[in-house]
Amino acid sequence: MGDSDTIFLKRFSLVIAVLVAITVVIIVIAVNTPGGVDPNANPSRLTLADERTLPVGAVRTELSAADLAAMAPPAPAAPVDPATIDGGAVYAQVCQACHMTGAAGAPVPGTDLWAERATKGLEQLAANAINGINAMPAKGGRMDLSDAEVTAAVEHMLGQ
Numbered sequence: 001m002g003d004s005d006t007i008f009l010k011r012f013s014l015v016i017a018v019l020v021a022i023t024v025v026i027i028v029i030a031v032n033t034p035g036g037v038d039p040n041a042n043p044s045r046l047t048l049a050d051e052r053t054l055p056v057g058a059v060r061t062e063l064s065a066a067d068l069a070a071m072a073p074p075a076p077a078a079p080v081d082p083a084t085i086d087g088g089a090v091y092a093q094v095c096q097a098c099h100m101t102g103a104a105g106a107p108v109p110g111t112d113l114w115a116e117r118a119t120k121g122l123e124q125l126a127a128n129a130i131n132g133i134n135a136m137p138a139k140g141g142r143m144d145l146s147d148a149e150v151t152a153a154v155e156h157m158l159g160q
């Protein structure tokens, strides 16, 4: 072993010894430090911890009337009596915007263009009005209208 090796080994051992000493000091300090945080010293810590570790769902053993109402399937929409539908009102509210002016090429009732369409017959016209045809949006864009309401509007248009 050369001199330089001896010097290296001595210095290396010294570094190891110092590190070990520091480790021992840290362990001694850690052991003598009063342990952790006393949770009872700060009850809000406990509450917070409880809140944060709550299960995502909770088991409900009782149902209120409101819960039962929320679970009940929605009442089916009362069937509309076609006889009570005012096709003229539906037309005025929804269809007229395009069909009175001919916007987007909408056939205007009472014109030759409309007469041409009318030859298709109510059933076909109503089906096209309900499902949409070319630039004509389904139900005139009012999907809340019932088929019967759209049909009534078409009937009204045929009567114009």
Ligand code: HEC
Pocket: 090, 091, 094, 095, 096, 097, 098, 099, 103, 104, 105, 106, 107, 117, 120, 124, 125, 126, 128, 129, 133, 134, 135, 136, 137, 139, 140, 141, 150, 151, 153, 154
């Ligand atoms: C956004 C404009 C618009 C609205 C609103 C609209 N339509 Fe139309 N409608 C059109 C256009 C455009 C056409 C022509 C479509 C085509 O090129 O065949 C048309 C065509 C029709 C036709 C003829 C279909 C056929 O087979 O030739 C009927 C019937 C009709 N509309 C009924 C209605 C009724 C009923 C409503 C209201 C519920 C309505 N439209 C609302 C634009 C509209």
